[in-house]
Amino acid sequence: MKRLESKVDRMIGQIGDKCPHFAGKDGVYDNIGTDWWTTGFLPGILWVMYDMTGKEHYKEAAWHWDEVLEEWFVKPTVELHHDVGFQFLSTAVIKHMVTGDEDGLRRGLEAANFLAARFNPVGSFIRAWNEDKHGWAIIDCMLNISLLFWASRVTGDPRYKHIAVRHADTTLKYAIREDGSVNHIISFDPETGEFIEAFGGQGYSATSAWSRGTAWALHGFANAYRNTGDIRYLSVSKRIAHFFLASLPEDSVPYWDFRVESLDGEPRDSSAAAIAASGLIEIAAAVPSGEARLYAGAAERILLSLTENYGTWDKPEHEAILVGGTGNKPANSFIDGSLIYGDYYYVEAIAKLNGWKNRIY
Ligand code: GLY
Numbered sequence: 001m002k003r004l005e006s007k008v009d010r011m012i013g014q015i016g017d018k019c020p021h022f023a024g025k026d027g028v029y030d031n032i033g034t035d036w037w038t039t040g041f042l043p044g045i046l047w048v049m050y051d052m053t054g055k056e057h058y059k060e061a062a063w064h065w066d067e068v069l070e071e072w073f074v075k076p077t078v079e080l081h082h083d084v085g086f087q088f089l090s091t092a093v094i095k096h097m098v099t100g101d102e103d104g105l106r107r108g109l110e111a112a113n114f115l116a117a118r119f120n121p122v123g124s125f126i127r128a129w130n131e132d133k134h135g136w137a138i139i140d141c142m143l144n145i146s147l148l149f150w151a152s153r154v155t156g157d158p159r160y161k162h163i164a165v166r167h168a169d170t171t172l173k174y175a176i177r178e179d180g181s182v183n184h185i186i187s188f189d190p191e192t193g194e195f196i197e198a199f200g201g202q203g204y205s206a207t208s209a210w211s212r213g214t215a216w217a218l219h220g221f222a223n224a225y226r227n228t229g230d231i232r233y234l235s236v237s238k239r240i241a242h243f244f245l246a247s248l249p250e251d252s253v254p255y256w257d258f259r260v261e262s263l264d265g266e267p268r269d270s271s272a273a274a275i276a277a278s279g280l281i282e283i284a285a286a287v288p289s290g291e292a293r294l295y296a297g298a299a300e301r302i303l304l305s306l307t308e309n310y311g312t313w314d315k316p317e318h319e320a321i322l323v324g325g326t327g328n329k330p331a332n333s334f335i336d337g338s339l340i341y342g343d344y345y346y347v348e349a350i351a352k353l354n355g356w357k358n359r360i361y
Contacts, residue, residue: 012061014319023338027318035072037083041344044090048351051098066092066107078130084111085144089360112151123193124166134190139213142220146361149227168224180243181209182217202328208259211272214244219279252305256326270310270324271342277302278349
């Protein structure tokens with residue numbers, strides 16, 4: 001936490017008013033549009049740091065982000081979609097949680113209504129992305145549904161939770177394989193709700209195992225258990241965790257896909273490691289103490305490797321926390337660099353190990 005404090009303090013000055021997503025080897029974060037799905041992660045880091053330390057400068061640097069994001073509800077864009085969860089949980093929702101701000105509450109609920117409206121009732125899934133992808137759902141959305149669980153908690157209206165549960169059940173049925181590996185994209189007939197097929201998406205192929213997708217599923221189902229107490233979600237999160245842990249290379253940080261033909265020259269994805277570590281801490285908190293050791297120990301091993309082998313502590317000019325992240329290998333974009341969501345989930349996991357009690361995901 002001490003190291004993170006000085007790192008994040010420097011990031012505030014270096015990143016300034018950029019909206020960061022990816023940094024290459026030069027360690028300089030890009031400035032992607034504020035409608036891009038990753039907008040929430042820098043403010044998320046700042047809010048977690050504020051909650052952990054009480055230091056005002058983190059709150060000041062994070063404060064405006066939910067207002068910036070809200071503008072996209074009335075601007076022409078095709079970018080707001082299922083990922084309003086990622087965008088508003090790490091801005092409006094945590095702002096309300098930590099400060100009681102009423103605008104944060106209103107904006108979080110606005111986003112929850114938008115997400116709920118993407119639910120396809122015959123197929124029981126929240127549709128992914130926009131344009132013609134009416135029948136697609138993706139594994140990443142297991143994190144976005146935390147917004148719906150939160151909305152039910154703060155309003156007392158169970159409809160949001162019902163949608164989240166139905167989406168989670170569909171994901172469990174069609175996206176999770178017997179061996180604990182997962183599909184990225186599952187597609188349905190949007191008229192009848194009938195399952196059609198699974199696609200590789202950001203993974204190597206339709207039958208491979210995209211490591212970040214696996215981590216989204218592990219963390220997402222652990223959250224779904226925390227929010228519902230439904231043991232099926234905990235069991236599936238554990239199954240996914242066992243696949244994830246059994247597939248790790250020696251340094252506990254996965255390659256971008258667990259099932260590429262050959263690993264020679266393939267990049268790692270440190271963001272998958274960070275997301276999984278945070279999810280493993282959730283599993284550890286949910287199981288009896290004798291069993292918790294397995295998951296907590298694995299989380300600590302992963303975080304230690306990220307800290308020692310992928311951290312930028314000795315590069316003060318580097319704007320990110322971690323290196324070794326891979327965004328979208330099949331599209332040849334954002335490879336072997338720094339990803340703001342890798343940084344966020346690393347901070348989230350370290351904060352949890354240091355007693356952070358609030359949960360947004
Ligand atoms: N949610 C998109 C990704 O993991 O790249």
